[in-house]
Amino acid sequence: MNPASPACLALRAVLAGRAPARVALLVIGLDVGALALGAGRLPGWYALSMMGLAVIACVVAATVSLQAQTRRRELATLRTLGMSRTALVLMLELEALWISAAGMLLGLLGSSAVERIAAGWQGRPVDSSALVGAATGMPLLAGACGIAGVTLLAALGPALHAARQDLALALALLPAHQDR
């Protein structure tokens, strides 16, 4: 590993007691992640990118699933009052997309912050190619579309499951041990 990389500098700063461990861990994680996803600098970048997307998919699916479970009575009420299954699926997909969009925005801003911290520690000027402004045009659009697609696909299963739930059971109008 490059001794001048942000990860090494952060590690040294922690060992010398100049930086809190949590901040250093975040910098190390983001630096390693950026290296992995960054423009093919590592041989396995494509596989690592896929790993990243798979993690996104798992997190989105788990989040939507948990949301649907927590709000099952609320969702059942919406259906009882006239919301269609399709509208319910679209609503949950849209919520997942919002979460994903917020994540993308935080990622873009976070990358800038990490670059600025690293540049400060290294005593060099900020590399403008690492900032938000540099990520424009087709690469940014393609990345955003890819993540949005993964999000929609990952949320579809839990959303469909939530839309098909038994209304009477979800409204807690039936004892749980009964099945049909």
Next chain:
Amino acid sequence: MQAIRQQAALLALSGVHKHYRHARCGTHVDALCDIDLQVDAGEMVAVCGPSGHGKTTLLNLIGLLEPVSAGSITLDGIGVAGLGEPARRALRARLIGPVFQAFTLMPLMTAQENVMLPLLLRRRLPRPDWLEACAYAAELLARLGLAAHVHHLPARLDAGQCQRVAIARALMTRPRLVVADEPTSRLDGSALRMVLDLFGACQREQGTAFVISTRDQRQLHRASRTLQLNEGRIVQWPADLPRRRPEWRA
């Protein structure tokens, strides 16, 4: 009034059975057996009986929340037994106002928005209709003693107030039939009186029919009829609560 008379027998259940399969041992549980019931427009039918003897299942079937195992249900002249979920949903939204035992208000909506939720879920309303709906929602809340809580979130309301918001939500679409599971379980004397007065006004003015599961004696005395369920069967029409004509026919 004549229009209401012609649409009598709003709801008819004939030979309705409902059984469940026990999830663990696989045996069948007969929740309802051979239920025959007719509810006219403007009538209030109270369903009472011991816990676990089929009251809620009966309300679920009437509210089109689940299908019957055998028999037929006719609602406003439409047989609902063979209908798919989209048709049942449309019928539910058009004819039925449900009141759930657990209220289930949307936590991020104000009381007025919760009351207007059934309309929010429908097609976009023209502005004059929308303003009229807002006014009607506020009026319903005011008639239930919640005029000061119109813009409050459910978290700021107590259980009785939430229950009244849920009742107003069920009445918002001027439904033909209100299906209510213990709608007054959390209400004190004055709130209960307001709810029963509003129910009575809906019966008289709109011909709304009510099927209500309740154990509250005060509500039982307001009912046109009371039916007692025991082990999934209608066992009696109590002698001390004889069948009365709907209030609008009196």
